[in-house]
Amino acid sequence: MNRFTIPRDIYFGENALETLESLEGKKAVLVIGGGSVKENGNLDKIQSHLAKANIETKVIEGITEEPSTQLVQDHLGTLNEYEPDWIIGIGGGSPMDAAKAMWIFYERPNLSFEDAMQPFNLPGLRTKAKFIGIPTTSGTASEISNLSVITDSETGVKHPLADFELTPDLAVIDPVMVESMPQKVIAYSGMDAVTHSIEAYVAKPRTTFTDSLAIEALETLDEHLLSSYKGNQESREKVHYAQAMAGMAFANAVLGNVHSMAHKSGPTFEVPHGCANGIYLPYVIQFNRSVVGDRFAKMAKRLELKGDTEEQLVDSLIEWVRELNREMGVPNTLKEFGVSEDLFKEHVDQMAKNAMDDPCTGTNPRETSEEEMKKLFEAAYYGKEVTF
Numbered sequence: 001m002n003r004f005t006i007p008r009d010i011y012f013g014e015n016a017l018e019t020l021e022s023l024e025g026k027k028a029v030l031v032i033g034g035g036s037v038k039e040n041g042n043l044d045k046i047q048s049h050l051a052k053a054n055i056e057t058k059v060i061e062g063i064t065e066e067p068s069t070q071l072v073q074d075h076l077g078t079l080n081e082y083e084p085d086w087i088i089g090i091g092g093g094s095p096m097d098a099a100k101a102m103w104i105f106y107e108r109p110n111l112s113f114e115d116a117m118q119p120f121n122l123p124g125l126r127t128k129a130k131f132i133g134i135p136t137t138s139g140t141a142s143e144i145s146n147l148s149v150i151t152d153s154e155t156g157v158k159h160p161l162a163d164f165e166l167t168p169d170l171a172v173i174d175p176v177m178v179e180s181m182p183q184k185v186i187a188y189s190g191m192d193a194v195t196h197s198i199e200a201y202v203a204k205p206r207t208t209f210t211d212s213l214a215i216e217a218l219e220t221l222d223e224h225l226l227s228s229y230k231g232n233q234e235s236r237e238k239v240h241y242a243q244a245m246a247g248m249a250f251a252n253a254v255l256g257n258v259h260s261m262a263h264k265s266g267p268t269f270e271v272p273h274g275c276a277n278g279i280y281l282p283y284v285i286q287f288n289r290s291v292v293g294d295r296f297a298k299m300a301k302r303l304e305l306k307g308d309t310e311e312q313l314v315d316s317l318i319e320w321v322r323e324l325n326r327e328m329g330v331p332n333t334l335k336e337f338g339v340s341e342d343l344f345k346e347h348v349d350q351m352a353k354n355a356m357d358d359p360c361t362g363t364n365p366r367e368t369s370e371e372e373m374k375k376l377f378e379a380a381y382y383g384k385e386v387t388f
């Protein structure tokens with residue numbers, strides 16, 4: 001038996017935000033990032049739509065970094081006092097993931113973080129509030145997914161909280177939200193979406209439902225990501241929907257080693273999530289090709305990359321990822337990103353160990369040993385081809 005779960009409603013396209021006017025409820029907490037959504041007037045727009053639905057709002061702002069258990073704790077009091085019946089995460093992955101985690105502990109104050117970390121083990125939410133995701137970047141698809149990635153403040157390790165209870169009730173994907181997205185964010189979040197498509201298409205729990213979304217998303221990203229990066233607004237809109245499609249795929253097919261490695265190395269090396277994915281992806285494709293070469297070749301064919309044999313097509317897909325990285329200023333190695341060799345050597349063993357515990361490792365198409373995980377990190381640090 002398989003399961004496929006996405007938000008109950010997805011509103012997208014021009015003026016999708018207007019759907020907020022038909023919400024039922026009294027109070028909403030809006031969780032936002034660093035303030036660009038205020039400066040570009042989009043927060044005002046959202047609040048005025050909610051006002052038309054007679055919904056009062058309170059804003060939690062300043063979620064600029066990938067969220068931690070401490071940050072979630074710091075804002076819980078606001079939720080408990082205000083008692084919202086809607087929680088709205090507006091932003092890139094960080095504010096949306098933070099809002100989801102706040103939602104868990106607002107609903108279930110006695111739940112420990114350790115309990116919440118157990119995959120697919122959350123008690124029912126929605127006893128106090130429902131959840132809306134409104135993305136302002138194009139990549140994480142947190143508005144679609146059943147995930148919230150939280151860093152444990154005590155250990156500094158990132159943990160994906162995964163449960164279909166966390167799938168938002170409503171996703172509002174309005175292109176106006178990404179019109180002024182900075183280039184670096186387009187690049188990093190774009191490589192996150194590319195990684196979601198490719199990892200979901202080969203992950204162990206993939207299904208025919210997730211395949212169709214993953215490959216269509218990748219084709220759209222191939223056609224439009226670079227053009228969006230260069231400023232084309234029509235392409236930016238296409239990418240905004242493609243990342244949501246990739247989100248529907250990975251929320252149900254899960255991911256693989258690229259994400260395990262990004263989760264476990266991101267905080268220590270201070271590599272943003274999408275950038276880490278862009279770095280690791282070519283090496284993990286090389287590692288997985290012995291098991292799912294035919295799947296990678298299928299993707300390469302869909303992108304009309306050159307090659308007659310499976311071997312050549314997979315090589316072309318790897319080169320396609322590297323070229324995208326190059327064109328958008330995403331480094332191809334950790335060294336190139338600026339991680340010092342001393343820092344890398346100090347942490348690589350622990351990172352390999354931690355990555356083995358990440359839920360994404362279990363769904364990677366090829367079984368991975370801790371030693372192989374360490375070798376993958378080393379390949380991505382020094383830029384060595386993966387031949388093991």
Ligand SMILES: [Fe+2]
Pocket residue numbers: 140192196259273277
């Ligand atoms: Fe991701």
